[in-house]
Amino acid sequence: MRQLLLAAPILIPLVACAVTAMLWSRPEAQRRVGLGAAILLFVATLGLMAEVLSGGMVVGQMGNWPAPFGITLVVDHLSAAMLVITGLMGLAVAVYAMGPGAQERDRAGFQPLFHALLLGVAGAFSTGDLFNLYVWFEVMLIASFGLLVLDRTREQLDGGIRYVMLNLVGTTLFLLAIGLLYGLTGTLNLADMARVAPEVENQGALAAAAVLLLISFGAKAAVFPLFNWLPASYHTASMPVAAIFAALLTKVGVYAIIRVFTLVFAHDHALFGPLVGVIAMATMVVGVLGAAAHYDIRRILSFHIISQIGYMLVGVALMTPLAIAGSVLYVIHHIVVKANLFLVAGAVRQVGGSFALARLGGLWVTAPLLGLMFLVPALSLAGIPPLSGFWGKLVVIRAGLEAEAFVLAGVALAVGLLTLYSMIKIWNEAFWKAAPDTAPAPEWTRGQRIATFAPIVLLCGVTLTIGLWTEPFAAFSLAAAEALLDREAYIAAVLRPHPTQLAEVLP
């Protein structure tokens, strides 16, 4: 059962991708299959999470090839949390994508690509093998290229090409780093690599490979100074696509950084801690300043993704249990909030007719409920108590103070304030100021309205739950941090001799 649950987050999107591809000419049926698969994926990830909480890390050797020779799937606390969030986002966006524009999207192949994206993300969160991680990155990239240019407009192709170029450079560096690491350690299994890495003679070359990995994961995560592809492309994508990108893509990069630098390069922390710390600070500041300069909702939100990535890296920079717990809590909170803001932006576009703040206004009068549902994630993003972002920021900043990284903590505080500025800007312009003369009447059916608002309400509920009932989430983050720092347990769990031997030899 554990093995089935372990593979389920990969199998379900794969089946969904195959079946929706076979139903290419029947968008209606595709949508039904897609929704069913999204629900199933969410349930399966919850089951896997329960399994991890009750029985500890779930490890599986694919094809029964013993580690480190075969591909290992490992799901620990962090992976399980990321998978649950992936399931939740998949479900929310699958429902949201049934809103306005669903027909056009599904005819262009949204469903197979969307599930291929979920497949890549779930695979990246589950794998315990560096090369396999690269393969999942590729799956994710190819699916995201397709999703980005779904409407085939000139603007989208322009954004898509930038996205492709920068990400290809990133993955090429990733491949180079894998080659170097394989040469140095003789293994691709992360646990085995972690076992060998401290004893490698040529620590300089190992550090060089680590820097290459940091660059390639950093480009994925959109950290300073490799973030340019994100604001250049995200705002062109159609809204459900932008929401799932904002929720998951950069976070896979963050996850990879956390995983690799807490596991394989932990012994080199004296070198990488300060480096990641500087990157984290620069990322926070540049992102939030970029957001302050823009007047298009999608661009503001895109820049805020970058700024928030900085907070998530604090854990890797400080490497204390509290700091890593802060990062984990922050990632969980951020994915929910950020995806929700993009969903709200899509609804604002539908109700108000534009993404440009100058052309919006008066939504508080025409759509007060939408205003409330914007305020929850927006204030949470800025870190206003008692919403989820407050707790995330609190833990991160407290960890910074405890580790005597006062500059880092100070920057994190100041950036929170500037985030509030951007959110208030959207609020003032879109919701509060008088409506401009030409307010187009919203044209959508009841079904579309439900499909748009149901996921927004759901995610608001999750944000409020994390905010008001923080205890279990904080405790979980601490447990995840402890599991991440306990490298020996991870290595032992993956490399322990495999119990099942099946008769597969020739008679």
Add this chain to the structure above:
Amino acid sequence: MDPSLILRVSAPLLLWVPMVVSLYLLIRGHNDPGGGFVGGLVASAGLVFYAISRGQEAALRAMRLPPATWCGIGLLAALGSGLLAWLDPAAGFLTHRWWFPDIGFKLPLGTALVFDIGVYLTVVGTVTAMVFALVGEEAR
């Protein structure tokens, strides 16, 4: 582009010879170099030849099912081959099973072949989908 007479006449040959070779490669992959990926590429090369000489419609007719469906069936076959792993619930996904029925000699039958067939179908579907899209672009 108007295909030459020679190309048009030899088109069926250019389709079926690569098909047979591709199946040979697929089966050969069992114990020797070869397998679903190479086999799939050779098969799609045959289909692409056919599309160039007889036109895309004819090639799609020869394929019977649309490329996306080939992909889908391939993915499901590859995935299904791994599910037998759970005859033993502790085994990892994709653990392949073997049987050795005695039909005069021991015939080794394994689910790994089903996986390879899945790869073959997926490759054919993907490559033809991409190339036909490009050929269609040129024709327009």
